[in-house]
Amino acid sequence: MxxxxxxxxxxxxxxxxxxxxxxxxxxxxxxxxxxxxxxxxxxxxxxxxxxxxxxxxxxxxxxxxxxxxxxLGVGVIAAVGAGGMATAQTGKPPVAxxxxxxxxxxxxxxxxxxAAEPETAPLSGIGVTPADTGQGTTDAGEALRARIMAQAESQQDQVDTKAAQAVLAAAEKKATAAAEKAEREAREKAAAEKKKAEEEAARKAEEERLAKLAKQFALPTSSYTLTSTFGQAGSLWSSGYHTGTDFAAPTGTLIKAVHSGTITSAGWDGSYGYKTVLTLDDGTEVWYAHQSSISVSVGQKVTTGEVIGRVGATGNVTGAHLHLEVHTSSGGGIDPLAWLRDKGLNP
Incomplete structure (x- = not known):
């Protein structure tokens, strides 16, 4: 300054x-x-x-x-006069x-x-009572609480919705699986029943067929015992194995035609002894060996069950029996027991 x-x-x-x-x-x-x-x-x-x-x-x-x-000072100036002291007037309110x-x-x-400008002062609180302040605080708290509760309820609703959707999806999946299982079981049951019915029908058809064949075919002899089977190996047979089936029976037991056909051979045949060959209409040959006697001749027509000879022990044998062989039209030998069963017979 x-x-x-x-x-x-x-x-x-x-x-x-x-x-x-x-x-x-x-x-x-x-x-x-x-x-x-x-x-x-x-x-x-x-x-x-x-x-x-x-x-x-x-x-x-x-x-x-x-x-x-x-x-300049502003105020009421007391003037001092010659005869006394003047005072300021009273009774009026002071003016700011x-x-x-x-x-x-x-x-x-x-x-x-x-100096820095003072910060803006907050709004005046004149006229605001503590009750009003408390009420405002309470309202704000209630509003905040309401918002929090609403948000919590919304989140809970979302969780409940997701849980309900998951339960519904699981139930639908379970129901779908159960329906698929039931449908599969129904299909399997129907297929099994169908198969069973088909098998039953086939069995009945086969029985009917065999019954019809059984009327057309007959067993070669009676009162017999099966001793040697087809394909059995041993030194008793020149080929090393048995080529037919042996029906052991007493000598003189009747031998019958298994089916209708024609006699194509009848006589002695070495190790077979006395042998008769019956040829069927389909070309199948049935050989009867080791007979004690022959009752038919070549070219003779016979029917099912007709007597063609008797059981004996001629040829290479160890006892009285009928040696039966079956040959197809091509000449190969097959199991006589299987062939007889296929014709509806039960040897």
Missing amino acids: ASNRPAPGAPFIPAQRSDDTVVYGGPRTDEGPWEEWNPSAETVRPVRGRHRVAKQRGGLARGGLARSSTV ISLPDLPTFTDDADAEEP
Whole structure:
């Protein structure tokens, strides 16, 4: 702040005034003497703040009141008169007077930075009772609680919905699996029943066929015992194995035609002894060997069950029996027992 330089000293000169003159703020006879004062940097402290105004102080002027050069005091001035003292009027309410901030013009190099603007004050709470504040807090808490509960219920609903969908999907899957299983079992049962019915029908058809054949075919002899079977190996046979089936029976037991046909051979045949060959209509040949006697001749037609000879022990034998062989039209030998069973017989 700029300051006034000290003024040069001056000799004190008493004021030449009449003693009978009274001036407000003027020299008094009971005070003094004073000397003139000039402000300086050492005597005037700078005012710091947002706005600073350089103040000047002057001495008492003659015949008047010393005032500030920047701010005028506002108020009720009690004037002192010659006959008494005037007072300020009472009974009226005081009026608030605000003064605008005045700009500061200074050349201080070390002036402080302006103070920061104060933060905006919150809205006034005048007229708001603690009950209102509590009610507002309660309403806000209830609203927050309601939102939290709504969100929780929404999440729970989503979880319940997903769980219900999962249960429904599992139930549908289980129902579908059960339906597929039931349908599969029904198909399998129907197929089994169909197969069983078909097998039963086939069995009945075969029985009927065999029954018809049985009426057309007959066993070669009676009162017999099966001793040697087809394909049985042993040294008793020149080929190394048995080529037919042996029906052991007493000598003289009747031998019958197994089916209708023609006698194509009848007589002695070496190790077979007396042998008769019956040729069927399909070309199958039935050989009867080791007979004790022959009752038919070549070219003779015979029917099923007709007697063609008797059981004997001729040829290469160890006892009385009928050696029966069956040959197909191509000449190969087959199992006589299987062939007889195929014709509906039970040897």
